[in-house]
Amino acid sequence: MAVNEPLPGTSDLWEPEVSDWLLLENKAREVFPRYGYSELRTPIFERTEVFVRNLGSETDVVQKEMYTFQDRGGRSLTLRPEGTAGVMRAIANRGLDQGEEARVFYFGPMFRGERPAAGRRRQFHQVGVEAVGADSPWMDAECIAMLTHFIEELGIRGGKVMLNTRGLPEDRDAVSAALKEYFLPHVGGLCEDCQRRLDSNVWRMLDCKNPACHEVALEAPKILDLLCDTSRDFFARVCQGLRDLGVDFELAPRLVRGLDYYVHTVFEITHSGLGAQDALAGGGRYRISLPGDKRTLEGIGFAAGMERLLLARESLGLKTEAGAQTDTYLISLGENAILAGLKLAGELRTKKLGGRVKADFSARSMKAQMRTANREGASVVLIQGDDEIAKGVVTCRNMKTSEQATVSLAELAAWLTKHA
RNA sequence: GUGGCUGUAGCUCAGUUGGUCAGAGCGUCUGGUUGUGGCCCAGAAGGUCGCCGGUUCGAGACCGGUCAGUCACCCCA
Missing domain, CATH: 3.40.50.800 (Anticodon-binding domain)
Known part of the structure; x- marks a missing residue:
């Protein structure tokens, strides 16, 4: 029997669940094109380098979660742990003229070697979008609005948009210094991770879930207050755009997200129906250097966990019931x-x-x-x-x-x- | 990677302090007369009690390991 069971963190999908997945996929194909995004399908495995370069060799995903193997030619390949890297590689391969934008969406399986839990699988699925070559704050507002539109179309109520800014790379040193100065006197009472983060990644101390750390982080200086005028102005426009589009959002001063390539806008959609992994989707604005291209491209994007979208629907009683198989x-x-x-x-x-x-x-x-x-x-x-x-x-x-x-x-x- | 809980027929689960304990309900199959469903009745099939080892005269029940599920942590979607 055990040999017939799917590997940990993977599963067989039968009707009627397949119907729910089709609904998700069809909604993506219905909603995103209405915003001018077109579907892009990239390979499920890439050269390992594609992910290491894009995500950073220090990130947890790269260091301990990737399914990496050698093919017969001895190349190191990796099953994609997320969607952005492959999309960027595809855009670089096709080329993007100066001033040209690429607005694409994708969905499909991703792979990470983690311990499975509620809303977390080893083969999981994301639906995401990337708008590359677009550096306007209004683009951010529209992108977030598109995400909430998509989620509402799925019948998911009760999602909350959490919004913050990380400012420009030039702001980073000043913010880090201010945070360090604030946290240093408190460091004795913080968790082990945060004691380490003080030097390695002080930003992440802001969203530590350890109660003691959280308590301290509540009083930490707000990133927004430490940013330059350009950054603050950019963020103000994003907020204005969202208000004009009628999108409810909450400022989340301690939301920083993990990856270093984020600039300016970062956001998450959370939902209470998911258990501990309460993020339905996350994303932000980023700056990425494409290989073989001297320019730094700026873009905005997000990824939503399809299993989590389905969990949220289920928590609202929207799961498809088994129906007739034959007419x-x-x-x-x-x-x-x-x-x-x-x-x-x-x-x-x-x-x-x-x-x-x-x-x-x-x-x-x-x-x-x-x-x-x-x-x-x-x-x-x-x-x-x-x-x-x-x-x-x-x-x-x-x-x-x-x-x-x-x-x-x-x-x-x-x-x-x-x-x- | 760490920790808690769980693992008995297809499904949901009972199984007292280790000794007819291998069961129930649902489902499935067949039948309730000659070609007719959903209700009812009867009968049947189906499990080496996740796996391996140990303790014991004897273990599904106790112990260890292992695998798997689940929840939480880490991290993220």
């Missing part, structure tokens, strides 16, 4: 009839009649076949035995009303149209 069920009595059933089913499909047509080839009793038809939720049952075949008719039963009629093959189409 028209063909019962055949006797060997001759089975062959007739095979042919009739084929004709129905060719003529696009009867919806989902399933023929029973089991040669079981009438009763047994009827039971199966009923269990599968068939709305119509067509019965053929030697009698019907001899007369060139089909016994048609409407399973909802229990009406039954003997219908000639010529009239079958009309009957099905009426009852199916």
